[in-house]
Amino acid sequence: MFLGQRPAAIMKYCGEQDPRHKGFLVWTYMPFGLPLRLKTGQPTPKLESEELFQFSTIVADWWHDLFDMSKESDRQAYQWIQDRIANGWFVQVFVERKWNDETKNYHIYLEWVQLYSELTKDVSQFV
Numbered sequence: 001m002f003l004g005q006r007p008a009a010i011m012k013y014c015g016e017q018d019p020r021h022k023g024f025l026v027w028t029y030m031p032f033g034l035p036l037r038l039k040t041g042q043p044t045p046k047l048e049s050e051e052l053f054q055f056s057t058i059v060a061d062w063w064h065d066l067f068d069m070s071k072e073s074d075r076q077a078y079q080w081i082q083d084r085i086a087n088g089w090f091v092q093v094f095v096e097r098k099w100n101d102e103t104k105n106y107h108i109y110l111e112w113v114q115l116y117s118e119l120t121k122d123v124s125q126f127v
Contacts, residue, residue: 009087009088010033010088010089013084015027020114021116022037022061023037023038023040023116024037024038024039024040024042025038025116026038029044029047029052029117031056031117032056032058032117034058034089035116035117036052036056036116036117036118037116037118038118038119045119055120055121056118056120057120058115058116058117059115059116059117059118060113061114061116062093062111062112063081063113064109064112065077065109066107066108066109067107067108068105069105069106069107069108078110081112084114089114089115090112090113090114093111093112093113094110094111095109095110095111096109
């Protein structure tokens with residue numbers, strides 16, 4: 001898994017907030033090229049660049065889901081994930097596609113990780 005600087009394409013999502021991220025994303029601080037994920041309600045620290053790298057690390061949330069491509073909600077969710085994979089934010093771990101000749105439809109099982117930077121220490125003194 002690539003853990004270095006992320007491609008600039010991730011900036012396509014700058015400002016995005018979504019419950020699937022499991023926290024509040026800070027886009028002004030992007031150590032390791034990833035948005036800084038805070039716990040909901042946690043104040044944004046005011047850190048210098050050097051401190052930001054000192055107090056943060058990369059974390060990966062592992063996910064899996066089964067998508068029924070005959071359902072619009074599943075197609076949209078699959079698109080949301082694959083778009084972020086294609087732009088270097090998420091990483092696809094495993095995919096299995098099954099075609100059903102009777103229904104003319106795919107079922108797709110997908111495993112992926114969502115990458116973020118997170119604080120490793122209490123930085124409340126920097127708020």
